[in-house]
Amino acid sequence: xxxxxxxxxxxxxxxxxxxxxxxxxxxxxxxxxxxxxxxxxxxxxxxxxxxxxxxxxxxxxxxxxxxxxxxxxxxxxxxxxxxxxxxxxxxxxxxxxxxxxxxxxxxxxxxxxxxxxxxxxxxxxxxxxxxxxxxxxxxxxxxxxxxxxxxxxxxxxxxxxxxxxxxxxxxxxxxxxxxxxxxxxxxxxxxxxxxxxx
Numbered sequence: 001x002x003x004x005x006x007x008x009x010x011x012x013x014x015x016x017x018x019x020x021x022x023x024x025x026x027x028x029x030x031x032x033x034x035x036x037x038x039x040x041x042x043x044x045x046x047x048x049x050x051x052x053x054x055x056x057x058x059x060x061x062x063x064x065x066x067x068x069x070x071x072x073x074x075x076x077x078x079x080x081x082x083x084x085x086x087x088x089x090x091x092x093x094x095x096x097x098x099x100x101x102x103x104x105x106x107x108x109x110x111x112x113x114x115x116x117x118x119x120x121x122x123x124x125x126x127x128x129x130x131x132x133x134x135x136x137x138x139x140x141x142x143x144x145x146x147x148x149x150x151x152x153x154x155x156x157x158x159x160x161x162x163x164x165x166x167x168x169x170x171x172x173x174x175x176x177x178x179x180x181x182x183x184x185x186x187x188x189x190x191x192x193x194x195x196x197x198x
Contacts, residue, residue, distance in 0.1 A: 025157045025163065025197065027068050029068050029197070030163065031064070031195060031196055032064045032066070032193050032195030033062070034062050034078070034191045034192065034193040035059055035062075037052070037053050038060045038082050038188075038189040039054055039189070042182040043182060044187060050188065054084065055086070056084050056085050056087070057085075058083045060082050061081060062080030062081065062191075064078035065078075066106065069108060069111065072108045073105060075105060076102075076103070076106050077103055078100075078101070079102075081098070081100075082097070082098045082185075083095060083096070083097050092133050093131065095130075096179055097128065097131070098126060098127070098128050098173075099126070100126050100171070101124060102147070103123055104121060104149055106118055106120045108155075115154060115155070118154075119151065120150070120151045122148070123147070124147035124149055124171065125145075126173055127142065127145075128142065128143045128144075128175050130143075130180060143179055144175070147174065149171055151189075152167070152168055153165050153167030154166055161196055161198075162196060163193075163197070166192055169190075170187070170189075171186060171187060
């Protein structure tokens with residue numbers, strides 16, 4: 001029984017570390033979906049819980065496109081949405097929504113194996129919306145902002161067309177004026193990704 005278990009472990013290890021037998025997963029563009037937790041530091045009351053969303057907020061979700069690689073580099077365009085509700089009465093807000101469009105340069109450290117670590121860095125454009133209470137009386141307020149992204153992740157090639165990844169990013173995100181409780185939405189983001197190459 002122990003020997004069977006050991007063989008199973010070794011099979012999994014070899015399947016993930018041996019070269020992908022001539023299949024180059026990175027020559028194709030890919031489309032993906034992602035979900036995760038974005039924790040702006042200025043709003044985070046539980047920094048020791050990276051997977052616990054900020055109070056009143058929901059997990060992020062988004063879409064992304066990755067170009068074919070050239071010399072282990074690829075361009076990635078990602079759009080995510082972050083939503084927060086349950087504000088104190090004094091704010092007179094129903095919700096705050098942030099949409100974050102980023103253009104990142106992704107550097108895959110290793111491309112000849114099924115498991116590929118990578119780093120990413122880029123710029124972002126941010127649109128925010130405050131939804132006030134009493135929509136018949138008040139108009140939603142939109143503001144723009146900017147950001148910078150720096151991150152690292154690990155991608156696993158499940159097949160010649162499918163990939164899974166987990167990524168940690170730090171998002172520097174500033175809004176022109178205060179939105180909700182702050183104008184500084186900088187903080188850590190952890191995301192889980194699923195993509196299909198075409």
